[in-house]
Amino acid sequence: xxxxxxxxxxxxxxxxxxxxxxxxxxxxxxxxxxxWIQAVTDVSLGISQGETFGIVGESGCGKSTLANAMxxxxxxxxxxxxFQGEDLYTLKPKAFKAARQNMQMIFQDPYSSLNPRFTVYDxxxxxxxxxxxxxxxxxxxxxxxxxxxVGLDEEDLYRHPSDFSGGQRQRIGIARAxxxxxxxxxxxxxxxxxxxxxxxxxxxLLMEIQQDLNLTYVFISHNLAVVKNVxxxxxxxxxxxxxxxxxxDTVFANPLHPYTKALLSAILDVDVSETRxxxxxxGDTPSPIDPPDGCRFWQRCPFAMxxxxxxxxxxxxxxxxxxxxxxxxxxxxxxxxxxxxxQPVSPQSGD
Amino acid sequence: MTSAMLEVRNLKVAFPCPGGIIRAVEGIDLAxxxGECVALVGESGCGKSVTALSIxxxLRTPPSVSRVDKLELxxxxxxxxxxxxxxxxxxxxxxxxxxxxxxALNPVMTVGKQIDEVYRRHTNLGKKEARExxxxxxxxxxxxxxxxxxxxxxxxxxxxxxxxxxxxxAFACIPxxxxxxxxxxxxxxxxxxQVLDVLRTMQREHGVSALLITHDLSVVANMADTVxxxxxxxxxxxxxxQDLFTDPLHPYTQGLLASxxxxxxDKQAFVQIPDTVPxxxxxxxxxxxxxxxxxxxxxxxxxxxxLEALENGRQVRCWHPLREERET
Numbered sequence: 001x002x003x004x005x006x007x008x009x010x011x012x013x014x015x016x017x018x019x020x021x022x023x024x025x026x027x028x029x030x031x032x033x034x035x036w037i038q039a040v041t042d043v044s045l046g047i048s049q050g051e052t053f054g055i056v057g058e059s060g061c062g063k064s065t066l067a068n069a070m071x072x073x074x075x076x077x078x079x080x081x082x083f084q085g086e087d088l089y090t091l092k093p094k095a096f097k098a099a100r101q102n103m104q105m106i107f108q109d110p111y112s113s114l115n116p117r118f119t120v121y122d123x124x125x126x127x128x129x130x131x132x133x134x135x136x137x138x139x140x141x142x143x144x145x146x147x148x149x150v151g152l153d154e155e156d157l158y159r160h161p162s163d164f165s166g167g168q169r170q171r172i173g174i175a176r177a178x179x180x181x182x183x184x185x186x187x188x189x190x191x192x193x194x195x196x197x198x199x200x201x202x203x204x205l206l207m208e209i210q211q212d213l214n215l216t217y218v219f220i221s222h223n224l225a226v227v228k229n230v231x232x233x234x235x236x237x238x239x240x241x242x243x244x245x246x247x248x249d250t251v252f253a254n255p256l257h258p259y260t261k262a263l264l265s266a267i268l269d270v271d272v273s274e275t276r277x278x279x280x281x282x283g284d285t286p287s288p289i290d291p292p293d294g295c296r297f298w299q300r301c302p303f304a305m306x307x308x309x310x311x312x313x314x315x316x317x318x319x320x321x322x323x324x325x326x327x328x329x330x331x332x333x334x335x336x337x338x339x340x341x342x343q344p345v346s347p348q349s350g351d
Numbered sequence: 352m353t354s355a356m357l358e359v360r361n362l363k364v365a366f367p368c369p370g371g372i373i374r375a376v377e378g379i380d381l382a383x384x385x386g387e388c389v390a391l392v393g394e395s396g397c398g399k400s401v402t403a404l405s406i407x408x409x410l411r412t413p414p415s416v417s418r419v420d421k422l423e424l425x426x427x428x429x430x431x432x433x434x435x436x437x438x439x440x441x442x443x444x445x446x447x448x449x450x451x452x453x454x455a456l457n458p459v460m461t462v463g464k465q466i467d468e469v470y471r472r473h474t475n476l477g478k479k480e481a482r483e484x485x486x487x488x489x490x491x492x493x494x495x496x497x498x499x500x501x502x503x504x505x506x507x508x509x510x511x512x513x514x515x516x517x518x519x520x521a522f523a524c525i526p527x528x529x530x531x532x533x534x535x536x537x538x539x540x541x542x543x544x545q546v547l548d549v550l551r552t553m554q555r556e557h558g559v560s561a562l563l564i565t566h567d568l569s570v571v572a573n574m575a576d577t578v579x580x581x582x583x584x585x586x587x588x589x590x591x592x593q594d595l596f597t598d599p600l601h602p603y604t605q606g607l608l609a610s611x612x613x614x615x616x617d618k619q620a621f622v623q624i625p626d627t628v629p630x631x632x633x634x635x636x637x638x639x640x641x642x643x644x645x646x647x648x649x650x651x652x653x654x655x656x657x658l659e660a661l662e663n664g665r666q667v668r669c670w671h672p673l674r675e676e677r678e679t
Contacts, residue, residue, distance in 0.1 A: 058539040165627055166395075195394040195566060195628075200610040200621035207620065222540055225612035229621070252614070266544040268569035270596060270611050280548065281541045283495075284509045 014047040019079035039065040041240045052217040054231030062240040071103040104177040108189035110169035114161040146175040167198035186218045239296040246322035355382045356560040360421035373631040375401040377584040386558040390575035398584040443473040446521035450533035452513035456505040463501025469523040488519040511542035532564045583639040589666040600667040646671040
């Protein structure tokens with residue numbers, strides 16, 4: 001649970017350096033210009049052993065692609081992913097497979113991520129079975145142990161996913177993810193589809209497992225309240241780029257980027273006594289195909305200035321463990337201001 | 352109550368299945384006043400959507416079997432209407448906003464044409480006039496470049512835009528009652544805020560009564576005037592929005608409220624209600640909530656409590672409501 005600071009830290013379990021992931025768009029005509037979806041652009045991060053790292057953003061902002069790149073499911077177009085100090089994408093197939101055992105994922109939709117024809121036993125033991133070298137009896141013992149850990153009955157062993165509710169299915173998904181004793185677990189919107197009362201149960205289960213097994217989590221969510229409650233470090237993404245990153249307490253206490261502020265104010269809270277000022281963002285997230293050169297958020301930003309459109313906003317460290325990519329905060333250079341770009345405004349006048 | 356826009360008394364819906372009967376809705380009473388937004392909250396499988404569909408008379412028999420003592424919209428009885436008569440009422444006097452805009456809209460018809468249809472059907476407007484009204488309806492819900500957008504197909508629009516089209520569709524003839532079934536569940540937070548804003552302004556400006564069906568308490572807190580909490584097919588609590596959120600009486604309501612993650616929380620374990628919603632075919636004896644309740648007693652296991660009326664129009668169905676100890 002170290003605060004984020006230096007990006008080249010040997011205790012980092014996972015490091016990403018300037019990772020970009022682009023997907024080609026199918027051409028409309030044979031000789032038309034080739035276009036790219038820039039799903040993730042130039043993201044660097046470091047995750048330490050035992051921490052919970054949050055990734056927030058709207059749908060289509062590249063959260064899931066980033067997570068997939070972390071655990072070796074999508075090869076980045078550029079940049080490096082280092083897991084336990086080794087570059088994941090230059091590993092030989094055998095070593096890659098060994099590294100992959102340490103990183104698992106819990107998917108969003110418990111209805112489509114479990115094979116409906118498999119029994120619970122088949123589903124949970126699958127990773128162990130694929131790794132091989134384990135007898136049927138050990139596998140069964142292990143599966144039973146995990147079933148108890150995630151709060152299911154032994155009787156459930158030979159039932160099918162269709163017999164279970166959403167929350168129970170998610171428990172099966174969790175058991176499957178931890179059977180190989182991974183060190184690193186990605187929860188991609190794992191609780192979003194669940195009912196409120198079940199949501200809390202699964203969150204608590206995940207937190208208990210983390211304590212017991214000393215796991216490192218990456219928690220992807222669009223629910224900022226959840227991220228605030230469980231994550232030590234976080235980053236806010238928009239259209240494939242990091243808008244704001246840092247220690248989650250600092251970011252929530254002092255959100256600087258207009259997008260983070262808007263996200264925070266858009267959350268509907270159940271505290272009826274307290275009324276908060278709302279920043280309503282206009283419009284939808286633009287298409288990630290050939291995004292603007294400048295700040296990706298400028299079209300929807302209520303405080304956009306002239307320079308925002310053309311000059312990319314770099315991620316700048318504002319205070320210890322708090323980085324923001326916004327011209328409002330970092331300002332323009334003298335030369336840029338001479339060209340008639342607006343003076344930067346101080347962060348306080350932003351809200 | 353003659354001032355009620357919608358009045359439902361003792362609505363029961365059941366689905367006979369090979370393994371037994373699923374009692375989805377077990378005798379609920381609902382009432383909305385003119386211009387009021389009433390929310391029906393509950394977890395999935397508690398019978399919220401079935402309630403909405405049976406108020407719209409959209410449930411077919413079979414598979415469902417339903418009974419209602421009274422179903423009135425603005426004083427007019429709806430129970431004995433034929434399907435033809437209902438078609439004239441739906442869209443004009445009552446309309447529904449569905450959860451999933453992609454499946455609720457016709458994928459092979461432009462959105463403009465789908466809204467035109469409402470006007471062509473319920474008013475005697477010509478083709479051109481209907482399109483004018485459609486464009487105006489789309490502008491009202493904040494669709495930019497409404498005139499050209501009317502010619503796009505649903506798949507060409509984003510989720511938020513599609514939801515706006517559904518709202519425009521529902522408000523096309525300014526109905527007396529709007530039933531919104533999870534209108535923002537599939538949307539992003541920022542888009543959710545936009546869409547709720549539109550829905551609220553439309554509802555308030557036109558004085559339309561709304562029945563909002565949702566599992567999201569934060570949506571309720573931002574929209575509703577009166578809230579009904581539903582559990583396993585029964586209403587367990589009814590209260591004005593402020594009262595419900597500041598002073599819940601039913602342990603289930605309290606549990607639901609506590610389990611919502613809040614921004615004001617510090618890092619701590621989430622409050623949870625143990626166990627899960629009972630299977631609709633195997634509901635427990637007595638109070639349906641007793642196996643999950645922290646205040647349960649012998650009485651709860653044997654008898655289902657009545658929905659007791661309290662002051663300020665509050666109602667609660669519990670043997671041990673949270674107010675007991677405060678009085679003693």
